Amino acid sequence: MKLFKSADLIRKSKYISRDLSWLRFNYRVLDQARDASRSLFDRLRFMAITSSNLDEFFMIRVGSLYNYIDYGKERVDYSGLRELPFRRKLLDFAHRFINDQSLTYLNELKPLFERNGFNVLRMEELTELEVKKADGYFKNTIFPLLTPMVYDSYHGFPLMMNQMLIFGVVTRAGSVLDAEPDKGQERLTFVQIPQNLSRFFELSRKDKVMFVPIEEIVRANLPKLFRNVEIVSANLFRITRNGDFTLEESDDIDVDFIKEIQLGLKTRKKGRVVRLEVEPNASALLMQVLRERWNIDNGNVFVINSLIDMKGLLQILKHPNFRGKGFKQPAAVTPLSLPEGTEDNLFEYLKHHDVLLHHPYNNIDPVVRLLEQAAEDPHVLGIKQTIYRLADDSRVTAALLKAAENGKHVSVLFEVKARFDEERNIREGAKLEKAGCFVIYGVSKYKTHTKMMMIIRKEGEKVTRYVHIGSGNYNEQTSRIYTDVSLLTTNDVYGHDVSEFFNVITGHSQPDDYEYLITAPKDMRQQLISLIREEVRNAKKGLPSGIVMKMNSLEDKEMIDEFYKASKAGVPIRFIVRGICCLRPGRVGLSENIEVRSIVGDYLEHSRLFYFHQAGHPKVYAGSADLMVRSFDRRIEALFLIVNPQLKREAINILYFNLKDNQNTYVMREDGAYIRRQPADDEPVSNVHREFYNKSFGLVAETALFDEWLSCATIRSSSAEDNNQPAESGEEDASAPGEVVTADVGLDPEADEEAALE
Incomplete structure (x- = not known):
């Protein structure tokens, strides 16, 4: 029951x-x-x-x-x-x-491997010559790195590293170190395969490449590690440890965050085991020991019938024979608001024009080049910037170092709590400190997630503030695969707001209000709720109303409840949510006027754009925040109002083409499952990850655009029968969550990341 x-x-x-x-x-x-x-x-x-x-x-x-x-x-x-x-x-x-x-x-x-020029093979599938090459690799490279660690009454249980391939080897008979070996005794030894070795050993076979998983080579050569004993079994496994450590929240500004972060990073190496991946038919002795040692049960044990740790497949893509055979990214196009030939003197152009960038369709280069020009420009007095994640060999870091060397005041807030980038940010921050930059490592109990930069430049008798603010990180690498939006401007109102914001996060300033910014944790949730309620009032008056929001995740209950109220009031609401969505769309009496879509394709949808109809006078915000509890209560975030009429229309068109997409879009059902959207018979193909390359999309009037959104029939959930799904029966889920029938994925009618990537 x-x-x-x-x-x-x-x-x-x-x-x-x-x-x-x-x-x-x-x-x-x-x-x-x-x-x-x-x-x-x-x-x-x-x-x-x-x-x-x-x-x-x-x-x-x-x-x-x-x-x-x-x-x-x-x-x-x-x-x-x-x-x-x-x-x-x-x-x-x-x-x-x-x-x-x-x-x-x-x-x-x-x-499909063989016909595409490669294969993944076991040792028994290799030729005699190939086996010799693999054995040579073991002898010269792998063998010196392996350290068998026995576990018995005389030897403690060894520390198993997180997400490392490990062999649990059961042997019979004593070792030469035993005074009186017991030939009937089974002993358990662990052999960890170092993570700095390639996932596959590569061999050439005629015109093809053969990839041999490293565990296959180790398995075949285990007798060289266990001489004069019988190997009863050797089973590969991999563990995942709890990596969620939470910093002590304190208002004490003297808390040493760096030491606290470094201590937390060490706990990850010894965190409790939450998942055990293992080969089929593993030794009963091995499984008993691992279950008891780590206090896990069958729920935590995942028997892998294919390849353990498929991240290693990226090695195949990086092989010289196959480079360029995957997704081919088109060349970036010139931003609509930044004509060609203006990038050489961005300071002059930005004095008179605002620029909206839409990555990766527009290159991040204008932002980086502005920073590089600022580092060398004798008129630039200072640079202030928040940094969450950086690229390897970052041009951003290099520019800030150059600016400091040239005597400019450089203030950088490095968020050392950026998950899995903590060590990198600590290292990069220390490098900037040594160069004379003023570096702040986070703000007390909050994680600084906002993306903001300000360059202060003396121009004659006045000082001009050049502002950049957006939804994406200052990372040249991820900007090529993450969709993001950002603004470059010298508008005084943005300059004032951003100056005040930097004073808040680096000092004790508490401004009364921002004109163009909505910030967290100050009042972002309440300001967004006020905007939603304004749409409700308009709907009740019979005025046009509507909300369109694009984000990574929708999770905050207070916001969800406000959307439910707005739906009941007749406000049409369209969400484009890449990942987590805790709102149920299309439930009778609750959310009938809400539709949720998710776009998953060539790029990681990372931009946040919030549209409020405002009875024909729309407000559009962009920025760093998702609608999550953490974004409102535990992070420093900023949304910025897009006020330039042309840029506002560009932002609206981004939403428009997201809603038109019928190649990468999944529509969420009321039960939480998703159906892949297919174009109607008379509907032209629309791929949002191609549209912004193929056209300098025309500027659609806001009212006509929204009328089109309202006239689009909401895609309702198909029944299980319509999708050839098994009927629901008791507690077991009505359909396998991975079954793809008419592209229906992730089905689990009863059920119900940090996001995968920030």
Whole structure:
């Protein structure tokens, strides 16, 4: 009866579980790997992404759940389930995802390897000469790095490293170190494969490349590590540890955040095990020891029938034979608001024009070049910037260093709590400090997530502030694959607001109001709620109303409840949410006027754009914040109002083409599942990841644009029968979450990341 009660709670909840919603997002990524219209190499890239996403999900989201379970803390999920029932539900869903992932690799991708010029082979599939080469690689490179670690009554349990390939080897008979070896005794030894070795050993076979998983080479050569003993079994496994450490929240400005971060990073190496991936038919002795040692059960154990750690597939894509055979990114186009030939003197151009950049369709180069010009310009007095994530060999860091060397005042807020980039940011911040920059490592208990830069330049008798503010990081690498929007301006109002904002995060200033900015944690949630309620008032007066929002995640309950109220009042609402969505669209009496779409394709949709109709006088905001509790309460975020009429229309058109897309779009059903959108018979193909390259899209009038949105029929959920899905039966989910029938992915009618990437 408890099982049925859980299912009933999930169905009745007006919210979707954040974590189950994330797993559905990863199903949409897996769907890209299943897409036969893509090249095999592109499909392998998406398969690797699903594996990387899942690693972070277990480290952070499942790790966070265990922080509650292990310490007896109470938590009720949005689905209505308490910690233990939700753990069962979550891990069950994860098991089915991993099973679908393995089946996709084995049945859909691997059969295509040979015809595409390569293969992934076991040792027994190699020729005699190839075996000799692999054995030579083991002898010369692998063998010196391996350290067998025995575990018995005389030897403690060794520290197993997070996400490292490990062999659990069961042997029989004593070693030469035993005074009186017991020939009937089974002993357990662990052999960890260093992470700095390539995932595959590469061999050439005629015109093809053979990739041999490194574990296959180690397995074949284990007798060289265990001489004069019988190897009973050797099973590969991999563990994922809890990586969710939370800093102590303190208002004491003297707290040493760097030491606290470094201590937290060390805890990740010893965090509790939340997932064990293992080969089929593993030794009973090995599994008993691992379960008992790490206090895990079958829910945490994932038997992998294919390849453990598919992130390694990226090595195939990087091979010289296959470079350029995956997704071919078009050349960036010139921004509509930045004519060609103006980048050489950005200071002069920006004095008279605002610029909206839409990455990756527009290059991030104007932002970086402005910073580089500022570093060398004798009239520039100072630079202030927030940094969340940087590229390797960052031009941004180089420019800031050059500016400091040239005697300019440089203030940089490095967010050292940027997950998985903590060490890099600490290192880069120290480098800038040594050069004379004023570096701030985060702001007390808040994570600074806003993306903002200001250059102060003396021009005659006045000082001009050049402002850049956006939704994306100052990272030249990710700007080529993340969609983001940003603004370059010298508008005095933005300059004043951004100056005040920097004073807030570096000092004790508390401005009364910003004119063009909405900030968190000050009042972002309430200001957005006020804008929603204004749409409600207009709808009740019979005036035009509507909301269109594009973001990474929608999770905050207060905001969701306001959207439900707006829907009941007749406000049409369209969401484009890449990942987590905890709102249920299309529920009768609750959210009938709400539609949720997700775009997953060639680029990671990272931009945030918020449109409010305002009875024909729309307001459009962009910025760094998603609609999440953490964004409103635990982060320093900023949204900026787009006031330039031309740039506002450009931003609206970005939303317009997102809603037109019928190649990368999934529509969310009321039960939380997603259906891949297909173009109607008379509807032209529209691929949002191509549109902004292929046209300097015309500027559509706002009212006509919104009328079109309203006239578009909402895509309703198809029934399970219509989609050839099995009928619902009891507690078991009505359909396998990974089954793709008419492109319906991530189905789990009863159910219900940090986001995968910031």
